[in-house]
Amino acid sequence: MVRFTKRFFPVHPRFEGEKFWIKKNRIFYVTPLFIVLMVIEFSDLIFAVDSVPAIFAVTRDPYIVFFSNIFAIMGLRSLFFLVSHFFSKFFYLKVGLAALLGFIGLKMLTHYFFVISTNHSLIVILAILLASIAASLIHNKREG
Numbered sequence: 001m002v003r004f005t006k007r008f009f010p011v012h013p014r015f016e017g018e019k020f021w022i023k024k025n026r027i028f029y030v031t032p033l034f035i036v037l038m039v040i041e042f043s044d045l046i047f048a049v050d051s052v053p054a055i056f057a058v059t060r061d062p063y064i065v066f067f068s069n070i071f072a073i074m075g076l077r078s079l080f081f082l083v084s085h086f087f088s089k090f091f092y093l094k095v096g097l098a099a100l101l102g103f104i105g106l107k108m109l110t111h112y113f114f115v116i117s118t119n120h121s122l123i124v125i126l127a128i129l130l131a132s133i134a135a136s137l138i139h140n141k142r143e144g
Contacts, residue, residue: 001042005035047072057104058125059118091139096132100125 005011012029016022020034051072055065087093103124107116116124 001039005038057107090136092132092135100128
């Protein structure tokens, strides 16, 4: 993304406060802050594309798949900051998310042999998240 931005825009070598671009000698330059923004937005897009298999683990309805990915693109960064804040409070949340991804992967691999309904998938997902949060609360009480 950095090379792509540098190819199409002249880049100013220093940060200029909170500005994304500046004008010098009648030429607009992007600042390094603009390049940082481009990298973050590109990362959002990559993570949204990464969520396509996850939604297929829950449903095959094309409307739900489409709109869930649109919402993923719009709100993923906000969700990341929310979840990253919870990682410090919930000790076992990473383990729960790993188990959740494992379940989704297993469901996708075994889809042709047997089908797990959407309701059952959501129950398992909710149970994994609640178990990791409960284990974290118990862990925090023992340490606190």
